[in-house]
Amino acid sequence: MVAILVALALFIPFSSSVNALSLNYYDKTCPRLESTITSAVKNAMINDKTVPAALLRMHFHDCFIKGCDASLLLASKGNQKAERDGPPNISLHAFYVIDNAKKAVEALCPGLVSCADILALAVRDAVALSGGPTWQVPKGRKDGRISRAIDTRQLPSPTFNISQLQQSFSQRGLSLEDLVALSGGHTLGFAHCSSFQNRIHNFNASLDIDPSLQPSFAASLRSICLAHNKAKNAGTTLDSTTATFDNVYYKSLLQGKSIFSSDQALLTTPETKALVSKFASSQQEFDKAFVKSMIKMSSITTSTGGQEIRLDCKVVR
Known part of the structure; x- marks a missing residue:
């Protein structure tokens, strides 16, 4: 088969x-x-x-x-x-x-x-x-x-704006609160330069750097990801406590220290910005919202969904 x-x-x-x-x-x-x-x-x-x-x-x-x-x-x-x-x-x-x-x-x-x-x-x-x-x-x-x-x-792409993110999530039955809560998963992990080069080089016709980035943070990203850097593994952690699941991601976002355009997009509507502020100020509120949204996301199905129990996860039976 x-x-x-x-x-x-x-x-x-x-x-x-x-x-x-x-x-x-x-x-x-x-x-x-x-x-x-x-x-x-x-x-x-x-x-x-x-x-x-x-x-x-x-x-x-x-x-x-x-x-x-x-x-x-x-x-x-x-x-x-x-x-x-x-x-x-x-x-x-x-x-x-x-x-x-x-x-x-x-x-x-x-x-x-x-x-x-x-x-x-x-x-x-x-x-x-x-x-x-x-x-x-x-x-x-x-x-x-x-x-x-x-x-x-x-x-969804790391370059998505809030409208694109909302559309992508809503198609899967996920709300704006789910979007903000699940984005908190970026408290863990690493981003390659290619996923955020758009913010630190040739941002638009008149600006080289995304003005929403905190200047010294932008400078550190540029030093890591030079315009012509071809290093395969060049990049940065998604927040300063990359191995710990916490709400530092949201605190960093409010300080202009986000990595992806899609992160920064969460501050572009009153509803999503309020949720970012809420989660930044309370680890407990973030944890509660994350759990609710994870259960919801991990239960997504489709009309062509799963049909079998694989014996080996790499191949169909």
Whole structure:
């Protein structure tokens, strides 16, 4: 069976399947599931502090294409490039964490737990192990059989303005509050220069630098990302506490120290700016909103959603 199916409708309606999922889905069939996944994530983080950011981004990029069906985990086959090889996903890594968790789960409960559920649970654990909140994950997702690199064009870009962001999120049943709360995931991770060069070089016809950037911060970004810098890994952390899940992202945003245009866009409407200020002033309010929005996002499904339980997350059955 080929791993990548070519035919796909041009329009896929998104909806939330949270009501179809269940908190106790595996309680009887795989009672040690969650502790097994937590161990896999914890072991990976011992040697790689970038795992939480990688898993969080992986989950987001998976859910925003055809719902949370682990289609991002499928490997390309021949000339049929999968989502993980689409331009926005080239820098994704830590797939091995999910592979290791899947192997451990299969040893306990063969053929019962989807890769999509494993990813959703692993992300929860990664956030909690980074100092963030924890939550109960609704389970019962199925794995999808369609994965096409071309579909990654649907992902919101770091250069999006607020209108483009709102449209992208609303198409998936997510609100402006979800947009601001989920953007807080940028408290973890790293950005390559290519994703924010537009703000520090040739910003527009009259300005070289985005005037919303704090001047000394802009200068530091320019020193890291020279106009002709071809270094593959050049870039910067997304906030000053990159390995800790906290609300520093929002504080930095209010100080003119955001990285992406899409971050700065959150300050361009009264509603989103008020939410940024709210989360910057209260870690508790951010944690509460993030959990609510993560449960909502991780329950996105589509009419062409998951159909199977993969035995290997890289290939369809």
